[in-house]
Amino acid sequence: MPERSKVASVVVTLNGLPWLPRCLDSLGSTPTVVVDHGSTDGTVELVRGSHPNVLLVEQGNLGMGAGNNAGMRALDAEYWFLINSDAWVEHGALEELVAFADAHPHAAVIGPRLVNPDGTLQKSVRADPTLWGLATEYFFLRKLAPNTRLLNPMYVGGFAHDAVRQVDWVSGAALLVRRDATTEVGLFDEAFFMFSEESDWQRRFRDAGWEVWFDPAAQVVHVGGASHGGRLYVENLRGHLRWFAKHRGMKAARQARLLLLTALRLRSLLYRGDRGTLYRDGVRFLASGDVEALLR
Numbered sequence: 037m038p039e040r041s042k043v044a045s046v047v048v049t050l051n052g053l054p055w056l057p058r059c060l061d062s063l064g065s066t067p068t069v070v071v072d073h074g075s076t077d078g079t080v081e082l083v084r085g086s087h088p089n090v091l092l093v094e095q096g097n098l099g100m101g102a103g104n105n106a107g108m109r110a111l112d113a114e115y116w117f118l119i120n121s122d123a124w125v126e127h128g129a130l131e132e133l134v135a136f137a138d139a140h141p142h143a144a145v146i147g148p149r150l151v152n153p154d155g156t157l158q159k160s161v162r163a164d165p166t167l168w169g170l171a172t173e174y175f176f177l178r179k180l181a182p183n184t185r186l187l188n189p190m191y192v193g194g195f196a197h198d199a200v201r202q203v204d205w206v207s208g209a210a211l212l213v214r215r216d217a218t219t220e221v222g223l224f225d226e227a228f229f230m231f232s233e234e235s236d237w238q239r240r241f242r243d244a245g246w247e248v249w250f251d252p253a254a255q256v257v258h259v260g261g262a263s264h265g266g267r268l269y270v271e272n273l274r275g276h277l278r279w280f281a282k283h284r285g286m287k288a289a290r291q292a293r294l295l296l297l298t299a300l301r302l303r304s305l306l307y308r309g310d311r312g313t314l315y316r317d318g319v320r321f322l323a324s325g326d327v328e329a330l331l332r
Contacts, residue, residue, distance in 0.1 A: 041067045043115040043134050043212075046107030048100060051077040052121035055259055060087050062124035066117070069107045073097035100208070101224030101233035108213075108223060116218075118211045122259040123150075125210075129254035133212040136251045144217035144246035145238055147206025148254035149197055158258055160207035161192045161250050164239060165232075165279055167291055174299035201250045204242070208234030210256040217246045225282075230268055232275030239283055269314050270321045277327055289327045297322040 045063045049056055050073040060068065060083075069091040070083050083092050093106055108116050115137055117130060133146050140146075150158040163169065169190040172178045178188040185193050195201070211234070221240050224233050238248050273296060281289035297319065304315040321330070 041111065041113040043117055043130065044068065044111035044113035045117045045119060045130075046071065046104055046111070047119055047121050048073065048103035048107065049075060049079055049121035050097060051075045052079045053077045053082065055122040055124075057082065057086065058124045059119060059121055060090060062126075063117075063119075063130070065089075066130065067091075067111055067113065069093060069110045070121075071095065071103040071107045071110075073103060099226060099229035099233070101228050101230075101237075102226040105223040105226065108218070114215055116213045116215065118208065118213060119256070120209045120258065123209050124257050126255045126257065129256055130212075132254040133251060136249065136254070137212055137214060140247065140249060142245075142247045143249050144214050144221070144241035145206065145248045146212045146254075147203075147248075147250050148210050148212075148256045149250075149252040150207060150209055150256055150258045153257055153259060157197055158207075158260060159191050159197060160209065161195055161197060161201065161203050162205050162207065162235065163189050163192055164204045164283075165190065165235065165276065167288065167295060170276065170292060170295055171299075174296060175302075197250070198252055200252065203248055203250050205235045205238035205248055206250055207258075209258045209260075214246075217241055217244075220244055221246070228275055228278055229271050230275070231272040232279045236279055236282060269318055273318055273321060274330060278331055281327060281331060286327060293322055293327050293330070 043066060045066050045068040047059060048071045052075065056079060071093045072080055074097055083090055091110055093110055095106060104118050115134060129148055133148060136146050137143055147160055150160040152158050172187050173190055181187040183194045221244050224237050228236055242248060277289050277293055280292045300315045300318040304312055304319055307315060
């Protein structure tokens with residue numbers, strides 16, 4: 037049996053060009069698996085031709101969590117580093133995350149500081165969803181006072197992402213995950229196709245007594261949205277409902293559906309063009325059935 041690696045990287049991709057080469061280059065000699073979900077843009081050929089040491093797993097698109105699960109099952113390591121195909125590691129960041137994890141044995145997940153390609157901060161620390169948090173987001177209340185926890189609880193308003201902090205959850209764009217924690221808690225819940233799968237996972241770790249940390253000394257550049265191009269708005273809404281049903285109960289999930297439906301109806305009246313179309317698609321989805329039907 038091959039010796040277990042200290043750390044192995046997992047990259048899930050679907051038409052990951054043009055960012056994937058930079059992502060893979062930034063991982064250096066770290067054992068890496070690319071899980072491809074049916075790319076047609078030359079991603080598979082690029083991995084085979086330019087990165088022969090990278091393990092390639094090809095499968096149907098079963099969602100982000102399922103892709104990461106396949107990658108984690110493919111490589112044996114003490115820590116897995118999950119990184120989006122539209123992100124890349126800055127010098128020393130992965131080593132910093134591993135050192136942090138070694139120094140914090142109860143940490144299941146450590147998230148780095150994310151920045152946009154222009155170097156500006158990309159807020160990655162999150163709080164567990166609540167109905168009030170959804171309201172501040174979908175009724176644009178957080179724009180009134182984005183630096184307060186009252187009106188911006190979901191994005192932990194006021195936190196400058198400049199200090200080590202134990203948190204509810206961190207963005208799934210880049211995560212270091214301890215294998216031992218997954219042995220106890222399990223991998224991603226594949227019922228979440230995309231969106232909310234990382235908040236569900238990290239909530240499960242915390243419920244089992246593990247910790248989630250943010251370490252700003254490690255920095256990762258993330259393009260943001262490039263991997264899905266904003267095409268999965270309905271899946272984002274479904275993810276909210278599934279999270280509430282799983283962690284707050286069906287009553288809260290039904291309340292979340294009504295809140296989201298009301299907010300998107302208002303948005304669809306205010307916006308035209310592609311954005312308005314997006315909101316109207318959300319309205320049609322939320323109005324098409326009750327929570328139980330929407331989650332089937």
